Amino acid sequence: MTHPVRPRPSAAGRAFAATAASLLALTLLGSSTGTAARWSDAVPLETRAVSTGTLDLVLEPARTTLRHTDFDPATGAVHTGTTDVTGSAGALTTLAPGDTVVVTTRAHLDLAGSNLTSTLTVDPGAPAGGTVVPRVELVPAPGTAPLPPGPGPSSWTVTAAQDGAAYDVTVSYDVPADPAVQGTALAPGPLTVALTQN
Numbered sequence: 220m221t222h223p224v225r226p227r228p229s230a231a232g233r234a235f236a237a238t239a240a241s242l243l244a245l246t247l248l249g250s251s252t253g254t255a256a257r258w259s260d261a262v263p264l265e266t267r268a269v270s271t272g273t274l275d276l277v278l279e280p281a282r283t284t285l286r287h288t289d290f291d292p293a294t295g296a297v298h299t300g301t302t303d304v305t306g307s308a309g310a311l312t313t314l315a316p317g318d319t320v321v322v323t324t325r326a327h328l329d330l331a332g333s334n335l336t337s338t339l340t341v342d343p344g345a346p347a348g349g350t351v352v353p354r355v356e357l358v359p360a361p362g363t364a365p366l367p368p369g370p371g372p373s374s375w376t377v378t379a380a381q382d383g384a385a386y387d388v389t390v391s392y393d394v395p396a397d398p399a400v401q402g403t404a405l406a407p408g409p410l411t412v413a414l415t416q417n
Contacts, residue, residue, distance in 0.1 A: 272332020272379070276339075276414040278388075281324040283307070288317050311405050320392040320405055325360065326412055330382040335416070339366065340374040342411040343390045351392045351405055360385035377414065388412055 283305045289298045304311065304320075311320060330337070343353035355373040359365050363384045366375035390410055 272335055273329055274332075274335065274337060274414060274416055275329035276412065277327040277329070278412055279325040279327075281305070281322055281410070284321045284323075285311065285314075286319040286321060287315065314394050314405055315401055316394060316398055317396045318394045320394075322390045322392075322410055324388050324410075324412070325385055326388055327385050328377060328381050328383070328414065330377065330379050332379055335379045337377045337414055337416045338369045338374050339377050339386075340369065340371070340411075340413045340415070341388055341390065342373070342413070343392070344409040344411060345392065351394055354391045354393065356389040356391075358387045358389070360387060376417075 282303070285302045285304050287300060287302065289300065290296075291298070314320070326339070328339075339357075341355045341357065343355055345351060345353045357366065357375060363386065364381075366377060366381070366386070369375045392405055394405070
């Protein structure tokens with residue numbers, strides 16, 4: 220069985236067919252049955268200035284003191300005093316109403332870098348809802364400028380302008396002046412001072 224040989228279109232025929240196909244495509248694109256729309260979208264990327272440098276925090280050894288009021292039942296005299304309890308193991312278990320446990324340290328900041336901003340945060344570590352409510356203070360050492368408030372409680376904003384600055388951190392744990400809290404136990408902390416880049 221033999222197959223009939225089909226003649227191949229000539230070069231002119233192929234060129235004509237290609238031209239006709241191109242014209243048909245252009246006609247469809249230009250008519251209502253096709254579309255020439257090209258879709259695109261562009262969104263600018265917001266970036267912050269990149270900072271390089273160092274960010275470090277050094278704390279001096281902490282000191283813990285007990286500010287207490289003593290009552291002499293024999294004479295009725297009331298005496299106030301301060302006792303250094305630094306390094307005392309465990310909790311302070313004989314606190315009286317009106318006593319205050321004070322923890323102090325000095326923080327040295329090492330900040331170097333352009334556009335560097337960070338947050339200095341002091342966390343007194345006291346559980347929420349307890350009878351002893353801590354107070355946090357940050358006082359610049361002599362020759363050091365104060366820090367502006369930070370984004371949250373007990374936090375301050377720090378920039379490279381504070382490189383080499385020192386701040387005295389004081390956390391006071393106040394026992395309420397309520398006879399019902401006689402003999403309150405307190406384990407100060409864990410007190411945490413953190414420096415975090417923004």
